[in-house]
Structures are given as C-alpha cells and as structure tokens.
Amino acid sequence: MEKINTTSKTQPPIYIQISQDLRNLIIKGHFQQGDQIPTEDELVMKYGVSRMTARNAVTELVNEGLVFRVHGKGAFVARAKLQRSLNKITGFHQDMLEMGLNPKARVLDFEKRLPTEKECHRLNLRKYNKVFSIKRIRYIDEIPFGYQELIVPEFQAPKLDSLNLETESLYSYLKDIDKPIKNAEQRMEAVMDAHIAEVLGTPVEIPFFFFDRTSYLVDGTPVELLHSYFRGDKFSYTVSLSN
Amino acid sequence: MEKINTTSKTQPPIYIQISQDLRNLIIKGHFQQGDQIPTEDELVMKYGVSRMTARNAVTELVNEGLVFRVHGKGAFVARAKLQRSLNKITGFHQDMLEMGLNPKARVLDFEKRLPTEKECHRLNLRKYNKVFSIKRIRYIDEIPFGYQELIVPEFQAPKLDSLNLETESLYSYLKDIDKPIKNAEQRMEAVMDAHIAEVLGTPVEIPFFFFDRTSYLVDGTPVELLHSYFRGDKFSYTVSLSN
Numbered sequence: 001m002e003k004i005n006t007t008s009k010t011q012p013p014i015y016i017q018i019s020q021d022l023r024n025l026i027i028k029g030h031f032q033q034g035d036q037i038p039t040e041d042e043l044v045m046k047y048g049v050s051r052m053t054a055r056n057a058v059t060e061l062v063n064e065g066l067v068f069r070v071h072g073k074g075a076f077v078a079r080a081k082l083q084r085s086l087n088k089i090t091g092f093h094q095d096m097l098e099m100g101l102n103p104k105a106r107v108l109d110f111e112k113r114l115p116t117e118k119e120c121h122r123l124n125l126r127k128y129n130k131v132f133s134i135k136r137i138r139y140i141d142e143i144p145f146g147y148q149e150l151i152v153p154e155f156q157a158p159k160l161d162s163l164n165l166e167t168e169s170l171y172s173y174l175k176d177i178d179k180p181i182k183n184a185e186q187r188m189e190a191v192m193d194a195h196i197a198e199v200l201g202t203p204v205e206i207p208f209f210f211f212d213r214t215s216y217l218v219d220g221t222p223v224e225l226l227h228s229y230f231r232g233d234k235f236s237y238t239v240s241l242s243n
Numbered sequence: 244m245e246k247i248n249t250t251s252k253t254q255p256p257i258y259i260q261i262s263q264d265l266r267n268l269i270i271k272g273h274f275q276q277g278d279q280i281p282t283e284d285e286l287v288m289k290y291g292v293s294r295m296t297a298r299n300a301v302t303e304l305v306n307e308g309l310v311f312r313v314h315g316k317g318a319f320v321a322r323a324k325l326q327r328s329l330n331k332i333t334g335f336h337q338d339m340l341e342m343g344l345n346p347k348a349r350v351l352d353f354e355k356r357l358p359t360e361k362e363c364h365r366l367n368l369r370k371y372n373k374v375f376s377i378k379r380i381r382y383i384d385e386i387p388f389g390y391q392e393l394i395v396p397e398f399q400a401p402k403l404d405s406l407n408l409e410t411e412s413l414y415s416y417l418k419d420i421d422k423p424i425k426n427a428e429q430r431m432e433a434v435m436d437a438h439i440a441e442v443l444g445t446p447v448e449i450p451f452f453f454f455d456r457t458s459y460l461v462d463g464t465p466v467e468l469l470h471s472y473f474r475g476d477k478f479s480y481t482v483s484l485s486n
Contacts, residue, residue: 081432089485184485185482187308187480187481189324232432236431238431240427241427242332242427
C-alpha cells in the first residue's frame with residue numbers, strides 16, 4: 001500500500017483511497033475468498049486515520065459484496081469479483097479507474113475494412129461505408145480480464161485510427177466530437193470459449209460473460225458494435241429493476 | 244405442430260402461434276444451430292396462412308436472435324437460446340408462457356424455519372421471524388432449465404404453504420394479496436457448479452448464470468431473496484441501457 005496524499009484536490013476522500021487499496025489486493029489475489037482483510041485497528045495504524053475512516057473504507061467493500069463482516073472478528077473476503085453495473089453505459093477503462101484499479105489495454109488488431117453483411121444490417125451501413133475493427137485485450141495491471149472486438153463506422157469516428165486505443169477511450173472520443181452515446185441494447189451469454197481462453201492465456205475451465213452491445217447516438221443512429229468476453233471468475237454484474 | 248385455433252379470443256395472433264411452434268422446436272433441439280427451419284412456402288402450406296403471416300412468424304424469431312435469414316435461401320437457427328429481458332421483473336413461469344412454451348416446476352424442498360443471520364440482515368427480519376425456504380427445479384416440458392432457491396418471510400406471504408408452487412407463481416400471489424413487487428436489485432455471475440449440474444442432471448461443462456435477487460414492495464420492504472441458476476446453453480439475457 002502506498003502513502004496516501006491527503007492534500008491533492010483531485011484525490012478521492014481518504015476512506016475511498018483505502019478501500020481502493022484493499023480492493024486492489026483482493027482482485028490481485030493477495031487476499032482470497034475467505035481470507036481476513038486487515039482489521040480497522042490495523043488500518044488506523046497503517047494509514048494514520050481515524051477509526052471512523054477505517055470503518056468507512058471497509059463498509060465500501062461490504063456494500064459491493066467483496067467482503068463481509070463477522071461480529072467481533074473483522075472482515076473477510078466474500079468473493080474476489082469486481083462488481084459492475086449493467087444500468088450504466090460506461091467503458092471498462094472508466095469503470096476500473098473509478099474503482100481505483102489500473103486498467104490497461106493491448107491492441108491485437110486494428111483494421112479499416114468493408115463491413116460484413118451483418119455489420120451493414122446492424123449498423124445501418126451501405127456496403128461501401130468502411131468500418132474500423134479493433135481487437136483488444138483488457139488488463140488490470142498485468143492480469144488479463146477480458147477481450148473485446150469493436151466495430152465502428154469510419155464516417156462516425158474518422159480520427160479513431162489516430163487515437164491511442166491502449167490508453168484512450170472510444171466513449172470519451174465520441175463525447176469530444178459531440179456524438180455522445182445515448183443508449184445501448186446489450187445481450188449477455190454465459191459461455192465456455194477455448195479460443196478466447198487461449199488468446200487471454202487463462203484456464204479453459206473459466207466461464208466468460210459474453211456481451212453483444214449495439215450503441216446508439218442521440219438521433220438513434222447505431223454507432224458501435226461491441227463484442228466483449230469478460231472473465232466469470234473476476235466479474236459480477238448488477239442490475240436494478242423496477243416495475 | 245398442432246392445428247391452430249383461429250377463433251378463440253384468448254389466443255395470440257396466428258403469426259405469433261406459428262413463431263411459438265417454431266421456437267418450441269428449436270429449444271427442444273428438433274432444429275439445432277445452423278439448421279434451416281421450414282421455409283415460408285412450407286409454413287403457408289402447413290398452416291394454411293398467407294405468405295405475409297408466415298413471413299411475420301419468422302421475423303419474430305429473427306428479432307429475438309433465434310434465427311437469421313439468408314437471402315434467397317430461407318432462415319437458419321442462429322443460437323438455440325431463449326432470450327429473456329433483465330429490464331422486467333417477471334417470473335420464469337410467466338416469461339415461458341408468453342413465449343408459448345410449457346413451463347413446469349418441481350419442488351425439491353419446502354420448509355418453514357428461522358432465518359439465518361444473513362437472511363435477517365438482507366430481509367430486515369428479527370431472529371424470530373420465520374421464513375419459507377423453497378427449492379425448485381424449473382423445466383420446459385421435461386427438460387431441466389434451472390434451479391431456484393426462494394426465501395420469503397412468513398408474515399409477508401402467510402398462505403404460501405398452501406399454494407401449489409409447481410403450477411402457481413409467488414409473484415401472482417403477492418399481487419393477489421395487494422403486495423405487488425415494485426423493484427428489485429439483482430446480481431449476476433457466470434459460474435460452473437458441479438452440485439447444481441448434478442441436481443439438474445445436466446453435463447458438468449455447461450456454465451450457469453447465477454442470479455442473486457432481492458425484491459422490494461412499494462414501501463421499500465424487502466420481500467424476497469431469490470437465488471437462481473439458469474443454464475448458459477439455454478438462455479441469453481438482454482438489457483436496455485440509457486444515459
């Protein structure tokens with residue numbers, strides 16, 4: 001755990017920073033399911049914070065289901081899975097940053113090409129409208145967490161090929177050029193996929209969430225097809241439903 | 244395929260009935276991924292309907308991603324998975340009926356007991372508030388599609404033990420006693436689970452969607468904990484997102 005900067009105005013509150021440190025240690029496997037995480041006393045000592053701050057840090061992790069408290073004993077890892085919301089249209093990069101993690105991407109393939117018949121249909125394209133097709137592995141630090149294939153019409157995002165897609169986000173770029181994504185339709189499957197496991201270098205017995213997303217601009221134009229595979233042993237997804 | 248009743252007022256439109264027949268055949272494995280389904284000409288002959296009606300029936304299945312059309316050739320099975328919406332709070336029984344399928348349930352275990360510490364916490368109960376705990380296998384016809392554990396406080400649904408939970412729905416019962424479910428929070432995981440596979444009698448290499456749902460009444464009282472395992476080879480889930 002690193003020394004926490006209490007002065008910078010861009011830093012989140014200290015209890016959030018402590019919860020980020022702890023989350024990081026859980027996600028990287030330093031603490032595993034069933035392990036006890038540092039007690040509030042230990043956090044008070046380590047970070048030089050009040051007991052209330054230490055308690056709030058742990059409560060953050062309790063609220064997202066990462067740890068549970070046992071009365072009089074402390075807090076233990078419930079499941080070492082990151083929790084993402086399905087109610088928000090956000091990218092992997094932004095979500096991970098907000099959790100205090102260190103997201104990375106490696107571009108496996110970037111091409112500009114003619115669309116397939118299916119892509120024409122789903123993106124409302126003419127046969128001669130070229131698309132960018134980008135394949136990326138998503139990491140947290142050095143650990144592969146997922147694989148994504150992105151299809152975007154060239155005329156919607158003409159400068160996409162000058163973006164550094166290992167560090168920059170399509171969604172931010174679209175916002176910058178006044179084409180923010182308004183809504184999306186997403187389908188999820190639970191799958192085994194030996195090919196994706198090989199690409200990621202993960203054990204074949206890990207199931208993946210497969211997401212098939214179509215994203216739309218304010219005027220209803222489809223602007224993105226996104227096929228994602230995220231590790232079932234690393235993620236869970238929440239959704240709020242109302243009648 | 245059975246003869247279609249065109250007179251009853253409770254029947255859906257004919258094109259929906261034809262799409263239900265076809266969906267049934269796909270889900271039961273009569274047509275598998277990549278197989279061609281009957282052509283529009285064949286549907287016209289078989290059901291004695293117009294070409295437009297036959298076309299509409301196939302379009303239903305195209306729209307839910309079950310089949311895709313190949314120009315000049317016909318329609319083929321894209322994936323033999325049922326599509327359910329995550330945006331609606333509906334039960335399995337109702338969803339399957341709406342797709343024209345034949346849902347069944349088998350109660351493995353029904354008990355009235357004191358709540359666990361976790362259940363007390365999540366359902367806002369006192370230690371002495373008893374709960375109903377119900378374990379059910381969900382079928383379509385004779386094929387197991389999922390497993391569910393339901394926890395409901397006795398005082399919220401006092402007659403639950405006189406309900407036939409193989410044919411009747413908790414959600415309908417709650418509506419009948421003026422306690423309709425207003426909203427829910429749901430967490431999803433993609434998991435392998437040898438125990439659940441054994442209970443269902445399904446191959447161990449099939450991944451499951453695991454759902455952990457808490458449902459709330461209009462006044463915010465939690466009324467249900469529902470743990471569900473649904474077969475990843477039989478279901479996909481859609482969600483609409485907006486910013």
